Amino acid sequence: MDEKRIVRSELRWVFVVAAAVTLMLVVIVATTLANALHPPSNVETIDPATLHIAGEFTEANLGTQENADGTVTVRLIATQYAFVPRCLPVPEGRPVSIRVTSPDVIHGFIVAGTNANTMVVPGFVAELTTEFDEPGDHLMPCHEYCGLGHSNMWAVLRVVPEEEWIPDANGRMTCELVP
């Protein structure tokens, strides 16, 4: 058999491969543009040594805050070996931005069963925005090794139905974990 036929068959296969990869990329690019999707990528620096003293991540500012436009911002700190605060209420079906940073080592979290996922790298503020459609408690484990206590580092994200979503006069909302 002549070598040209082999090369031709390989080229036909390259065409199939290119079509398959292109199809995937088209789906990714189309949905990314249509929904303005992007992974948490805000490249915002913060001094891990002083974040508890002043600024956005002091204790009084942590937790859930309803904004004037009805969206919600959740601020928390990931530290060895806990999330502060440990219970995070969010409203069902509304855009929620989670802003998180670390004063010590690398952490991360996923809210189980959702697309809420980020690394938490000391020196940077991670921010992600998503919506939660399933009311109830969702476990939120630390998903990056941060020391021997890592496995016990969990928070709970509580998705609250709209009718039960009653923030205080300052737009603040808190929740308690039942032991």
Place this chain on the structure above:
Amino acid sequence: MNSSPNRLVAAHIWVAFIAFAVAAVMGAWQMLVRSPIDAPLETAETYFVSVTGHGALMAYVLPTLFVMGFGYYVAMTALKQPLPGLRWAWAGFYIAAIGIVMAVVTVLSGQATVLYTFYPPLTGSVFFYLGVLLVVVGSWIWVAVMITAMMKWKRANPGAAVPLAMFATVANAILWLWTTAGVGAELLFQVLPASLGWTDSIDAGLARTLFSWTLHAIVYFWLMPAYIAFYTILPKVAGGRLYSDTMGRVSFILFLLYSLPVGMHHLFMDPEHGSGFKFLQMMLTALVTVPTLLTIFTIGASLEIAARLRGGKGLFGWVRALPWDRPMVLAAGFSFIMLGFGGFGGLINMSYAMNSMIHNTSWVTAHFHLIFGGSVVIMYFAIAYHIWPKLTGREARSLTPIRVQLWLWFVGIVITSFPWHILGLFGQPRRVSSFDFANPEIAYWGPWTTVSAIGGFIMLAGAALFVWNLATLYRGAAADRTMSYAMAVHQPREVPRVLNGFGLWNTLVAVLMIVAYAWPIAQFFFLDTYPAPVQRVDVGG
């Protein structure tokens, strides 16, 4: 093993597989710890010591030593010339061996429980990092020997095509040199100074970026021996010929080009990089699927030649005509199946925003255990089984224990990794020692985790039988020591210069790496970054 070069090869492969056996025990035990079943010695500390050891042995020691040993063997048998720098090669072996002992002792004594991915600002004993660095230094000697061997052969055979097995081995050596630059810089400039107490803070974002430089390309370094076996050993063992030598060269060049500028797909969820470079490296990652997809066609066609020669009929029926009783063919079949499932998981990982769904969950663990533990390591087994008679001069007494071993490994990895995919979609994080299965939120994870642990013990049985086979089976009839490689349908006498060397391709790698990584690394020197305080995990810190 009567001659020193053969001893060199066997020494590397034995160290690789002893490390593998130790790490396999650790892996199975870790799965028990994560499951609802009680494990002996179960504490957070023993678990993470074990994870660090399992990762370092499986990711650094097993593949590096195997690639080195197999590379020396290919250089001697494919080029049919003595290995240049045999003493250097032994020196590299002993340097790596010292490094392995140093790192393992440090990890087992609990002085470096930082996982094999280091995770600064966590900082362990300097001896762990030095040990890993020594393994890398040993492997750099291997790189030099591989390049020297090819250049020497080219001078003796001007204009002739470098045999594909050696061409691919040198591609891997050059790939490895590029790969180690990232982790090497992280260790030298950030981690070692911290572990020596010279610095008290580390830029964690920069460290992660440098590690990501290494983190994907290293996987292709692990994988190359499997692909070398697919292209240059399997077609012959199956009774056919390689369909296209040219496509083999093209695929190995594409691996060199595209496995490097893609490491940031490990950082999709990281806050220290913008979405632009993440998107760019996602597009480049899509290209790295191409050489693997070319390979499945070319090797499929090579196997089809063998099957048709054996009377295979039909559009799909020819598959049945392959000599599945031969270990190399059986292993390759399993390898391709696992590559399919592992590749499917990998495509999901690389899909930009979709990474949010599974990042750092058991899904990822499933993906790389299928690809590396599955499709690659089963080919390490097959290669060892194939060359052992040529190294020892004795055939295996029976092939049955070999077939049983390959089946055990395949079944074990499937039972281990399929539940992991499901658990990952549920949101089960990886690298967690224990779960509170009494919590109703995650109680349903329990049974899946148990099934997965059973798979882990089947794999452990496969690992044990493998070492047993290698140690005891090769006492049969006298074996032909000649190693011969598959011929291609059109065996090249000469090939274009670009398909016979790496000058042009090295330049292109440099260009791609500048495009992909120059700004992501440089930004840390322009941004107002704040390094994180070093946190020592070893005693005295």
Place this chain on the structure above:
Amino acid sequence: MTVTRQHDGSTDEPDDLKEADLERALRLVPRGAAALAGLAVALIIVGWLLVYLLVFLPRGPVN
């Protein structure tokens, strides 16, 4: 087709395949390989699409 002995040394031990047999086999090859590899790639892409559209996107936006 002729098979030449090589300079490159890699075929010092040529296999014992008969050229006529090889020619006959190559009349069918790579139809089977294309079918098998094509099916595998198609299944993987379909699986990927299903996960992307039916699992990932319904779980909410990522912004």
